[in-house]
Amino acid sequence: MSEGIILEEAPDIHAQFQVSSPAMMVIFGASGDLANRKLLPAIYKLSQQRLLPPNFVILGYARSPLSDDEFRHRARTSMVGNSEVEFQGSAWDAFAPRLFYISGEYDDHEGFERLQERISMLEEQWNIGGNRLFYLSTPPSVYEPIITCLGNADLVKPAGGHNWTRVVIEKPFGSDLQSAHKLNDHVLSVFDEDQVYRIDHYLGKETVQNVLVFRFANGIFEPIWNRNYVDNVQITVAESIGVEGRGGYYERSGALRDMMQNHLMQLVSLTAMEPPIAFDAKAVRDQKVNLLQAIRPLSLDEVPDYVVRAQYNAGTADTRPVPAYLEENGVASDSTTETYVAWRLEIDNWRWQGVPFYLRTGKALPRKASEISVTFRRAPHLLFDSTEGFDGASGQGETGLQAAIQRERLIEDSLSRNVLTMRIQPDEGITLKTLAKRPGPSVNLTPVNLEFTYGHSFGDPPDAYQRLLLDVVLGDSTLFTRRDEVELAWQRITQVLDGWQMQEEQSSNGSQPFRLPTYPAGTWGPKEADGLLEKEGQHWIAE
Ligand code: NDP
Ligand code: BG6
Secondary structure (H helix, E strand, O other): OOOOEOOOOOOHHHOOOOEOOOEEEEEEOOOOHHHHHHHHHHHHHHHHOOOOOOOEEEEEEEOOOOOHHHHHHHHHHHHHOOOOOOOOHHHHHHHHHHEEEEEOOOOOHHHHHHHHHHHHHHHHHOOOOOOEEEEEOOOHHHHHHHHHHHHHOOOOOOOOOOOOEEEEEOOOOOOOHHHHHHHHHHHHHHOOHHHEEEOOHHHHOHHHHHHHHHHHHOOOOHHHOOOOOEEEEEEEEEOOOOOOOOHHHHHHHHHHHHHHHHHHHHHHHHHHOOOOOOOOHHHHHHHHHHHHHHEOOOOHHHHHHHEEEEEEEOEEEOOEEEOOHHHOOOOOOOOOOOOEEEEEEOEOOOOOOOOOEEEEEEOOOOOOEEEEEEEEOOOOOOOOOOEOOOOOOOOOOHHHHHHHHHHHHHHHHHHOOOEEEEEEEOOOEEEEEEEEEEOOOOOEEEEEEEEEEHHHHHOOOOOHHHHHHHHHHHOOOOOOEOHHHHHHHHHHHHHHHHHHHHHHHHHHHOOOOOOOOEEEOOOOOOHHHHHHHHOOOOOOOOO
């Protein structure tokens, strides 16, 4: 791992951690939402838990003209109003004097010279030594100028010296393969790969890390974690909120770039990768890269058959009214940006050949739910033929009735399969659905769940940013994405983007303008996404 000393009075729960060495953390975009809502609270909590030393100092940098006191006041206000922070006056009084702010442009040499001077002054005043952490919490349009200015101002010390310099880069890392490649080239013209921490906050979630622990620390699952026993794998990352004021950003992004390229690709990698030889950055990331390479590429023509996209209409999601996407602020009235995407992908390797992976993510769905469900094959010989839960269908027109019967059959079929569901959030935990005999004279099978919940066993998991920031300070990049990983994920995503573009061009050349499927807010997405599974005798599990 990295440098540091054991903190003698650390609470037991953190006894396995080393407290970090002193450092100066510079947050670019410190006036913004992420800094105030996530980063500063995470540092505050780490300090409260004494996982950061008293001379871990934060210097905010952004264009807004703020004094140190105004910056502290903003941070305090956002923490007091943050339900995830247990705000304590005394802890705040110890923390606040370590917050500083300097305003400047992101592409201005003069601003970075002043930054350099302020850093040197604070390093001396607080006896920090020379460890530096730069956090890019700005829109991606200014990542490149910031990196250039950091390099020109000589703020980046070479890797391998006595002190470390690290940079954390927020998502989105590029908007397609080409831009991600270019950004990587630029970042690596100033930093070494070992100094770069590309963040994906899903990897900081306890439940996501537990996917590897579940698979590789328990002897009983890995032998059946393959095409011989697994029928299909489903990954759902659903949100009930719409774009909520982020229309401008979302228009350039859409669900594929915003969620699939990063969070869902990471979940697929962790669920399907081969066992690494150790739990360290190189071994884990090598295996994730192998897995991403094995995802079957799609030709442009194949894209519409394997990937469904859609946009939400007005509706009510999780009891709250949601306007149609086209009516959100910052959204073009004829926008074709997708707010929902479902993808049937295949992994071409020995372990997963022929096992479909169904992925979906969307906004304005009925509830927030991120989960991975592994459905196992049925028992080879069915001794018992009576499964509860199938009531047939009635009271519908003939076509509706047939569809309902078909659907009920699918559900009945799935009732007789074992399904292992890892709930990333909320209600974090793991459920294994099995069949049991309902007590009584006849043999009636009914599904029952074997259940583990985090809350019950461990209490609420900590916020992902806490874990990830501590890892950066400790120099552990296992939970961050490497250059090859991010580019491979973009390669697969860019194939889909290209396929969609071709679909739109073909459509505009024909008589019909291109129309995106829609779904009412508060439903589980378009019928086309159900069709993706139903044609293979499957249905979505998370509902
Ligand atoms: P903001 O839009 O709040 O921007 C952060 C700061 O950057 C602003 O306060 C502003 O500071 C400056 N800024 C805003 N727009 C521009 C612009 N066009 N040109 C130059 N500077 C600008 O972003 P967030 O804080 O929400 O996000 C920061 C980064 O983190 C983004 O890359 C985002 O994708 C990523 N992210 C954010 C999440 C979140 O929950 N907010 C979640 C996951 C990732 P000033 O004007 O003072 O310079
Ligand atoms: C972010 C996306 O990366 O993840 C957001 O940009 C999304 O659009 C968010 O809302 C979801 O994160 P979480 O942790 O709430 O599932």
